[in-house]
Amino acid sequence: MDINNYISSGVLELYASGLLSPEEVGEVEEMIAKYPEIKAELMAIEESLAVHASQFYKAPKPALLDSIMARIEEEEEKEQVEVQDQPQVQDQTQVQDQPQDQTQTQAEERTTIGDFQGKKEPKVRKFNLLSLMAVAATLLLLISVISNVVLYQQLSETEQALASLQDQQDTNVKEFEALRTNYNIVTDTAYKPVHIHGLPSHENAFATVYWNPINQAIYLDASFMDAPDADKTYQLWAIKAGQDPISLGVFDTLDSLQDVAAKIGGDVAAFAVSLEPKGGSEQPTDVWMVGNVG
Amino acid sequence: MAETSHIRPIEDKIISLLHQRDKRAVELIYTHYGGTLLGVISRILKSEELAEDIFQDAMVKIWKNAASYDKSRGRLFTWMINICRNLAIDVLRSKKFQATLKIQNAEQLVSSENAPSYSFNPDQIGLVELVGKLKPEHIAIIEIIYYKGHTQKEAAEALEIPLGTVKTRLRIALRELRQLLGIGHK
Numbered sequence: 088m089d090i091n092n093y094i095s096s097g098v099l100e101l102y103a104s105g106l107l108s109p110e111e112v113g114e115v116e117e118m119i120a121k122y123p124e125i126k127a128e129l130m131a132i133e134e135s136l137a138v139h140a141s142q143f144y145k146a147p148k149p150a151l152l153d154s155i156m157a158r159i160e161e162e163e164e165k166e167q168v169e170v171q172d173q174p175q176v177q178d179q180t181q182v183q184d185q186p187q188d189q190t191q192t193q194a195e196e197r198t199t200i201g202d203f204q205g206k207k208e209p210k211v212r213k214f215n216l217l218s219l220m221a222v223a224a225t226l227l228l229l230i231s232v233i234s235n236v237v238l239y240q241q242l243s244e245t246e247q248a249l250a251s252l253q254d255q256q257d258t259n260v261k262e263f264e265a266l267r268t269n270y271n272i273v274t275d276t277a278y279k280p281v282h283i284h285g286l287p288s289h290e291n292a293f294a295t296v297y298w299n300p301i302n303q304a305i306y307l308d309a310s311f312m313d314a315p316d317a318d319k320t321y322q323l324w325a326i327k328a329g330q331d332p333i334s335l336g337v338f339d340t341l342d343s344l345q346d347v348a349a350k351i352g353g354d355v356a357a358f359a360v361s362l363e364p365k366g367g368s369e370q371p372t373d374v375w376m377v378g379n380v381g
Numbered sequence: 382m383a384e385t386s387h388i389r390p391i392e393d394k395i396i397s398l399l400h401q402r403d404k405r406a407v408e409l410i411y412t413h414y415g416g417t418l419l420g421v422i423s424r425i426l427k428s429e430e431l432a433e434d435i436f437q438d439a440m441v442k443i444w445k446n447a448a449s450y451d452k453s454r455g456r457l458f459t460w461m462i463n464i465c466r467n468l469a470i471d472v473l474r475s476k477k478f479q480a481t482l483k484i485q486n487a488e489q490l491v492s493s494e495n496a497p498s499y500s501f502n503p504d505q506i507g508l509v510e511l512v513g514k515l516k517p518e519h520i521a522i523i524e525i526i527y528y529k530g531h532t533q534k535e536a537a538e539a540l541e542i543p544l545g546t547v548k549t550r551l552r553i554a555l556r557e558l559r560q561l562l563g564i565g566h567k
Contacts, residue, residue, distance in 0.1 A: 095552070096552075097548040097549060097551060097552035098548075100548070100551045100552045100555050101533075101548060101551065103555075104526045104527055104551065105463065105466065105467065105470075106526065106532065106533060116454075119454065129455070130455050130456070130459075131559060131564050132555055132559070133455050133456065133459040134456065134459070134564050135555060135558045135559040135562050135564045136459070136462070136523075136527065136555070136558075137417075137456065137458050137459050137462055138508065138562050138564070139512060139523065139527075139558055139562075140417055140420065140421045140424075140462055141417045141420075141508055142420075142508045142509045142512055143417070143420030143421055143423065143424045144416040144417050144420045145416055145419045145420040145423050145432075146415075146416050146419075147411065147415045147416065147419045147433070147436060148433070151411075151415075151419075151433060151436065151437060152407075152408065152411045152415075154437055155407060155411065155437050155440045155441065156404065156407060156408075158437060158441050159404060159407060159440075159441055159444050162441060162444070162445060
């Protein structure tokens with residue numbers, strides 16, 4: 088290959104002027120890579136064309152640079168949206184930092200950013216929905232827990248109230264049973280009511296004994312009597328003719344009719360109540376009340 | 382080699398910034414080469430407004446395609462001029478532009494002497510005078526190939542010369558230009 092012939096053929100000038108076909112361009116580039124002299128020749132041609140071009144120098148308006156920079160920013164935005172699907176806050180900041188005098192470009196950028204955000208929006212919305220759901224779930228859980236606590240407390244209260252009512256019911260039933268028993272006794276004609284009246288020094292004291300001579304059952308109603316002193320007690324006696332008083336038991340205060348368990352046979356002349364030391368006595372010491380059997 | 386490889390600090394700086402994708406590269410290109418690049422485009426399109434549009438396109442393309450610039454094949458400046466030239470010639474040859482031209486005064490377009498008046502950089506006045514020393518036929522062949530985007534065939538028709546002569550005349554014109562400019566002693 089004669090390099091000088093190649094150089095003087097004029098093909099390098101055509102190459103530098105962009106007048107060769109792609110195939111010819113490839114051939115020239117092979118030659119450039121192979122022969123430094125050919126490369127030097129081409130560069131000299133290009134250099135002279137570049138200097139030649141310099142005579143047409145025309146200072147660009149400063150605004151053009153702003154416009155170019157704005158467009159480059161825009162291109163980068165596009166690239167980043169295409170290449171990576173992740174939004175970058177930094178890029179948006181850069182866009183905002185751009186000169187303000189390029190109204191049209193700014194508008195385009197806004198469109199780009201708008202599109203950019205538009206692409207992102209479904210994800211953001213999805214994320215918001217998830218967040219919303221998480222918040223909702225948390226709230227529901229919280230409400231549920233609070234409800235459970237409240238309901239549990241209410242249940243406890245209800246159960247306590249029920250227990251209380253059941254207790255009350257039991258008490259009422261017992262009281263009712265007692266009253267019914269009392270009523271039955273009081274209204275039972277088999278029982279003889281014996282009113283025991285206070286002696287002259289204890290005129291306000293009063294009690295009643297219901298005595299069934301047939302089955303020997305005795306009930307005492309002492310509900311109107313005041314409680315005795317702490318070291319004292321009342322004692323009920325049965326008095327038969329020609330005998331010492333028979334103790335039927337001791338009592339302090341009685342709310343209702345008391346079944347006096349003791350049994351006494353034969354005719355009873357009277358019942359008496361005495362005030363005795365705590366625990367009772369063999370024989371009455373201070374008789375307060377006496378009631379003769381009618 | 383001595384001529385083309387001599388150090389051009391600003392160009393090396395721009396290449397380095399382009400590789401780093403640093404946008405200051407664009408500002409440096411604009412400052413140091415923008416006038417010539419816009420000048421080339423204006424020379425081709427002969428419309429200030431359109432030239433400015435294409436200049437912006439070219440600058441964006443330079444930035445986007447910076448990775449395809451191969452330093453071993455030549456100067457960045459040459460590479461950039463070719464991008465501007467190609468974009469402008471594409472527009473010049475587009476049907477849309479041709480349609481626009483028809484509306485305008487045809488006389489203005491036919492005459493290559495009727496190039497728009499440019500605000501010359503004072504440094505370039507000497508260069509214009511220097512280039513003006515070329516023979517008119519050499520000025521014309523460079524103009525018609527380089528700034529009108531004519532093919533060899535179109536150039537041959539426009540200049541009314543044989544097709545084979547186009548290549549020879551371009552070769553001679555550029556050799557004369559190099560001698561005037563003192564580039565590449567041979």
